[in-house]
Amino acid sequence: MLEPKSGEKAIIETLKEKINGTILESHEQGILLIKLDSGYNIGIKKEDIVNIETIKEEENKKTKIKKPKKTLSKLPNIDIIITGGTISSRLDSKTGGVKWLTEPEDLINLYPELLEIINIRKIKIPFMKASENMDYKDWKEIAKNVQESLNEDDCKGVIVTHGTDFLHYTSSALSFFLKDLNKPVVLTYSQRSSDRASSDARMNLICSARAAVSDIAEVILVGHASVNDDFCYALLGTKTRKMHSSKRDAFKSINKKPIAKIFPDKIEKISPYNIRNNNKVKLDDSFNSKIALIKFYPGMEPEIFDYYSQNYEGIVIEASGLGHLAIDEARKNLLPKIKKAIDNGLIICLAPQTIYGRLNPMVYSPGRKLLKTGIIFLEDMLPETAYVKLGWVLGHQQWKNKIKEKMLENFSKEINKRIEE
Ligand code: ASP
Secondary structure, eight states: OOOOOTTOEEEEEESSOEEEEEEEOOOSTTEEEEEETTSOEEEEEGGGEEEEEEOOTTTTGGGSOOOOOOOOTTSOEEEEEEOOSGGGEEEOTTTSSEEEOSSTTHHHHHOGGGGGTOEEEEEEOSOOOOGGGOOHHHHHHHHHHHHHHHTSTTOOEEEEEOOSTTHHHHHHHHHHHEESOOSOEEEEOOSSOTTSTTOSHHHHHHHHHHHHTSSBOSEEEEEESSSSSSOEEEEETTSEEEOOSSOTTOEEEOSSOOSEEEOSSOEEEOSOOOBOOOOOOEEOOOOOOOEEEEEOOTTOOTTHHHHHHHHOSEEEEEEOTTSOOSOTTSSSOOHHHHHHHHHTTOEEEEEETTSSSOOOTTSSHHHHHHHHTTOEEOTTOOHHHHHHHHHHHHTOGGGTTOHHHHHTSOSSSOSOSSOOO
8 A cells, every 4th residue: 555645635544434635744653644624634543544545636636736827818907915814825734734825826826717707917915924913014014005006097906815813903904094995905815725625715716806896896805605615795894703713604794784795707786885986095094003902801900991091092892782891889890990091091992792783871870871981882883893993093193182073983884873684
């Protein structure tokens, strides 16, 4: 029995089962290490193996990098901005983990079908990062690249590929930073690396290409609508959030219907959106990073507010259901410290910890008391969107005396007056 090399795909048969996967380099004697399509690695004792069948190149071609087909110039020109994340990584047969593609452009070479929908005008790679390693400086960098592309007459839209974990921060940042949007800005991702047969990258990218040539002039996130490979949703950048650690349809539209269903070959509109136009896009990316996002929990120490008051200019607190924090009969009453912090100039905003639904300070008396301190209740705004918006609002010196008004102004549909299921 010929043992397969690491990186090869194989079907391994033991007395008990048949296993399909990619062979990894094993450092343990007598053990064959296999990466399953589900993403898990398993070790099998070589002595238990009765047969190994390697899958030929032909069947395994999805994992190969191809050179792009010759592009058809009559297709709409789209720019692609690659920033890192799982979608730009591939299996490392030595470790079983994933690492960046050596040439990020290879992402496109893996999916030549894209070139049947769009002509890729430029590929920009400002950096390669996992999204947890980004901050507002990266959001600015992406926004600048997007703005430049959108203002080129021969560019019809932009696709940004990105890690999933903190994608909704970037989508919110782009929604606030890019003013007078004229064309589609499509953010996409994958939960499984692009070289895996089970990767969700293929459909997400193809639907993103379809969305990028559409008439949707919004910052949208395009990804699997369900675990199936049938269609994607376009979700509004400020109203979406990663809601599952591993499923393909990890991103959900919160308190708002998706914008559209995106099929590889057509688009079905679901809710109203801004239409493609001839605006010149402006970059409005001032940002004050002295902000924090924290979560209220029962038993929270009031002294926490002294710390934030001394070191930050604004905070968003994820508050309970309707917007409550421990006050009055609580053993640790937060009210005095909150009042003190606000008097000293700290901006305190509340966003719903429940994610779904809207804050309402008027239902119970503690809510009214909190409202009187000057705390800003952010209605149904997502905490992450609120965090990005607070940094953006505080970044504008001219709004210094209008922070509450600006936090409650609907700049990018971040507040939905009527919650949609
Ligand atoms: N940690 C990665 C990131 O957010 C995960 C992913 O891309 O899905 O960049």
